Every structure is written in C-alpha cells, then in structure tokens.
Amino acid sequence: MKKITLKLLLALSISILLYSCSSDEDGIYMNNDIELQDISLSYTAMEYEILNLINEHRKSKGLSTLKTLNLISKEAIGHTNYMIDLGEVNHDNFGTRHQKLVKNIAAVKVAENVAYGYSSAQGVVNAWIKSDAHRRTIENDEFTDFGISTKKGNDDRNYFTHIFVKR
Secondary structure, eight states: OHHHHHHHHHHHHHHHHHHHOOGGGSSOOOOTTOOOOOOOOOOOHHHHHHHHHHHHHHHHTTOOOOEEOHHHHHHHHHHHHHHHHHTSOOOTTHHHHHHHHHHHHOOSEEEEEEEESOSSHHHHHHHHHHSHHHHHHHTOTTOOEEEEEEEEOTTSOEEEEEEEEEO
C-alpha cells in the first residue's frame, strides 16, 4: 500500500511540475511586439543623403523603404569610432552589435556594410551597389530598419558603418 501511495504522490508531483512550466515561462520567451523607445540622435547631411539614396535604390527595385532607427545608428557610431581608433575598416565585434540589437529592438536579422575614404554619399552608395555582397545586403527585402554612422578619421578621410535590421 505504501508503494502505491508513494507512486501516486510521485506521479501527482510530476504532473503538477509539468503543468506549471508553460512555454511562456521558460525564460526564453521573446515578445517581438515590444514598444520600442528610440533615442535621440542627430545626423549629418551626408548620413541623411546615404539613407535617402539607399531607400531610393530600394524603391527603384520595387522593394520597401527602410525606417531609420537611432538605436541602430548608436551601434553604427560605436563601430565607426572603433574603426577610426584602429585606422582600418573591419567588421570586428559584429556579433556583439548583433546581440545588442536582438536584445534592444527585437532584431531577428542583422547585417552591415562598412567603407572608408569616400568623400560623398553618392560615391559610397555607388561603391556598395557595385559590390555583389554589399548590394545583396542593400536589396534584401527582409530588412525593415537601418542606421548609419559616418565620421572623419584622423587622416581626414570618412569611415562608414551602415547597419540593416529585420524586426
């Protein structure tokens, strides 16, 4: 009798435990409907022009335009400053930027284009469009938002970081 009572008690405990752990409570649940609280940033004329040229190019291909999010630009600014400090163009620490955007804006896909040395918005956008890999990023219809950073380095040449996000 004790064995049956003990087995029933164990079965009841397991049932309660399994029932109480719903998928909403597993610690992995992500709410993609979060209300985004963007930050305030200012953009240079060149940055506005790059964003507009990219959206014009997308429209010419029948693609949706992208929304500028300052939180994305904040990550771009950090990377542009990093490249200037190193004196080289790179995608170092992309995983960190990606994870911050997943956490802060519920990004599900992130990509970036970087460049160096161009003196005009049209020049850098033309170069990105002529490059197959950069153009694929620009023309990816999954992306919904983007951010930009352009800054002159110590050598008086421009560094660019352009981040694209799907939310």
